[in-house]
Amino acid sequence: MENLKATLKEQIIERLNLEDISVSDINDDTALFGEGLGLDSIDALELIVLMENDYGIELANPEEGKEIFSTINSMADYISKNKK
Amino acid sequence: MITYIGSENIISPLGESATENFERVRINETGISLSKGIGVGKEDLYLSKIKSIPENNKFNVLLAKCLDSIISDSSANLINLKETIVIVSTTKADIQENLDTPIQHSIEKLKKDYNLQNTPLVISNACISGVLAMNTAHNYIQANIYKHAFVIGADVISDFVLFGFQSLYAVSNEPCQPFDKERKGITLGEGAAGVLISSDSSAFKKGPLEFVEGTSSNDANHISGPSRTGEGLYRSIQKTLELANIPSADIDFISAHGTGTLFNDEMESIAFERLNMNNIPLNSLKGYFGHTLGAAGLIETAISMQSIRNNTLVQSLGFQNEGTSGGINILTENLNKEVNTILKTASGFGGCNASAIIREI
Amino acid sequence: MNYINSYCHISNSAIKINGTISNSYEAMPIDEVIKAIYLSLDLKYSKFHKMDQLSKIAFLGIELMKQANPEISKYGENDIALLFSNSKSSAATDIKFQESYANGGIPSPSLFVYTLPNILIGEIAIRNKWYGENMFTVSNLFDAKYYAEYANILIKKSAEAVLGGWINVNEDKIEAFFFFVTKKDLKQLNLPLNTETLDKIYKGV
Structure with missing residues (x-):
């Protein structure tokens, strides 16, 4: 689980081009959207692509992403339960 | 001139x-x-x-x-x-x-x-x-x-x-x-x-109309989502009306952009409401032609010019129930009436908005 | 009569402000040029890193122009028209987006949003809260006649000033040129806006 979280942080920084942010800036419970990391709607869609490409998890609609992508904890949790 | x-x-x-x-x-x-x-x-x-x-x-x-x-x-x-x-x-x-x-x-x-x-x-x-x-x-x-x-x-x-x-x-x-609750x-x-x-x-072989004025304005807000307040659209229409020296009450019809996405149609309704254009008959023609991107503004203008020539406004196809927070007067059926002056609007990615006024001579 | 008040060239090996080299270096790849300028301007703008090369260069060009000519930032939010062109539209990002879904891949939303050339105008408008006129055109070569005529038209009609830009990224080569036009010769450069003058300063002769 800890490995997965560390990997996720790296993937998010790389895929979403968060150049000003390093892995140590993201806590497991940092809000990824809004006040926390400040991701936006296009980032959310790019995270859906990441889930499918890297973990084989397809989300039926972007609404589902809201909860899943709220923090690293919630993402890791969802991936470990649904990974194919 | x-x-x-x-x-x-x-x-x-x-x-x-x-x-x-x-x-x-x-x-x-x-x-x-x-x-x-x-x-x-x-x-x-x-x-x-x-x-x-x-x-x-x-x-x-x-x-x-x-x-x-x-x-x-x-x-x-x-x-x-x-x-x-x-x-x-x-x-x-x-x-x-x-x-x-x-x-x-x-x-x-x-x-x-x-x-x-x-x-x-x-x-x-x-x-x-x-x-x-x-x-x-x-x-x-x-x-x-x-x-x-x-x-x-x-x-x-x-x-x-x-x-x-x-x-x-x-x-x-x-x-x-477009503009429907279920869009x-x-x-x-x-x-x-x-x-x-x-x-x-x-x-022109057949009598022309007058192209009165047209302007553009940016939302300065987001590259892929429209401004929640319809900022650029509001400013562009305001500028076009001003330069044309036409009060908004003189507009007989609005040919809106109306793509059918949640945020776009909502934004347009807010811009029109802010301009007190709520009661002017309006349609989106995307229900007939789909979204034709670079052709859309011209297709919709050409139909609106035909509306002036035929004094017939056409129904906004695909619209049934109100689904935007700004009150607007969407055409639920064709309307035969004298049409002299029309407003065409468009909005797009990059936060861009444009408007133009055409009228009968 | 309108005047060019400042202008800027960016290439792989130099930045020139008003025709004078302000920074030169060994020719670098595009991404390194972008990074060097971004760092030199000491900007903290997290959205910058999400942009494609075209938008990044346009964004930095305008920041360099503002630094060289603080007058630009004094104009009202509706006053500045943005007039941009290039020869290949968004082809560089178009190719990347196409690659994202070719061979059964998932199309990338963050690439798709940059597959329109006028997105760079949006990025500049957002950064500066500029609500003025926008226009992006595509032409084979830098068309000084078009820019001069249309900038004059926009100023006569409704704008107080025009920021023009020509930005191409081709293979690993940057060609970018920006200019700022107003009703007065604020900087005493003595460059009235017309086809000949604009062509001359674009070519740097």
């Missing part, structure tokens, strides 16, 4: 002239139909696709047909004059065939085939390109730089654009329903349309 506009034409699944398209729209026929297995996941999707023109070279064929039609509806040899410019509006041109040089070949071909004195001006400004192209023609004519402008716009359906909008979850799984996104379309804009009323 008056800027005249006329010789409008449309090429779409509904026909190959403005009158033919208007007759079909008037009986509320749509160009949208189901296409099998075309989505990024091979799903069936609705499109407004022209089946009568072969795929190969479609973009260039559309441009040429459009130009030919304006030429035949205007006085002889205008196209070859030094004081004539061709303005082309497109977002992705023939991207399916030319990924690396998307427009150059088409422009060189136009210049050669029609023996043009000036290189055509290509406007590629997302979904406002068509309205912007007319505004530009008007500005050139008022500045006395050109006397005549052949304004043509075209875009064709491609995997590129379809998959792109799918990646944004912006494509409806049903025919689009689920856009339906992609393809087509072309054109007008002649000129300082000379005798340039």
Whole structure:
């Protein structure tokens, strides 16, 4: 689980081009959207692509992403339960 | 000096002239139909696709047909004059065939085939390109730089654009329903349309209308989501009304952009409400033609010009129940009334918005 | 009569302000040029890193112009028209987006949003809260006649000033040129806006 979280942080920084942010800036419970990391709607869609490409998890609609992508904890949790 | 506009034409699944398209729209026929297995996941999707023109070279064929039609509806040899410019509006041109040089070949071909004195001006400004192209023609004519402008716009359906909008979850799984409560996104379309804009009323075979004024404005908010307050659209319409010296009460009809996405239609309703234009009859024509991107502004203007000529406003197809927070007067059925002055609007990615006013002379 | 008040060139090996080299270096790849300018301007703008090359260069060009000519930032939010062109539209990003879904891949939403050339105008408008006129055109070569005529038109009609730009990224080569036009010769450069003058300063002769 800890490995997965560390990997996720790296993937998010790389895929979403968060150049000003390093892995140590993201806590497991940092809000990824809004006040926390400040991701936006296009980032959310790019995270859906990441889930499918890297973990084989397809989300039926972007609404589902809201909860899943709220923090690293919630993402890791969802991936470990649904990974194919 | 008056800027005249006329010789409008449309090429779409509904026909190959403005009158033919208007007759079909008037009986509320749509160009949208189901296409099998075309989505990024091979799903069936609705499109407004022209089946009568072969795929190969479609973009260039559309441009040429459009130009030919304006030429035949205007006085002889205008196209070859030094004081004539061709303005082309497109977002992705023939991207399916030319990924690396998307427009150059088409422009060189136009210049050669029609023996043009000036290189055509290509406007590629997302979904406002068509309205912007007319505004530009008007500005050139008022500045006395050109006397005549052949304004043509075209875009064709491609995997590129379809998959792109799918990646944004912006494509409806049903025919689009602009401004409706149940709207689920856009339906992609393809087509072309054109007008002649000129300082000379005798340039037109059939009586022209007046192109009064047109402007653009940016939301300065987000590149892919419209401003929640309709900021750029509000400012553009306000500026156009001001420069035209026309009170908003004089507008008989609004041809809105109305893509059928949640945020776009909501934004438009707010901008119109802020301008106190709630009661002016309004439609979106996307339910007939789909979203034709660089052609949209011109197709919708040409239909609106037909509305002026026929004193008939057409129903906003796909709309049933109010689904925006700004109150607007959406046409739920055709309306026969005297139509003198119309407002055309458009909004697009990059936060861009444009508006234009056309009226009967 | 309108005047060019400042202008800027960016290439792989130099930044020139008003025709004078302000920074030169060994020719670098595009991404390194972008990074060097971004760092030199000491900007903290997290959205910058999400942009494609075209938008990044346009964004930095305008920041360099503002630094060289603080007058630009004094104009009202509706006053500045943005007039941009290039020769290849968004082809560089178009190719990347196409690659994302070719061979059964998933199309990338963050690439798709940059597959329109006027997005760079949006990025500049957002950064500066500029609500003025916008226009993006595509032409084979830098068309000084078009820019001069149309900038004059926009200023006569409704704008107080025009920021023009020509930005191409081709293979690994940057060609970018920006200019600022107003009704007065604020900087006493004595460059009235016309085709000849604009062509001359674009070519740097």
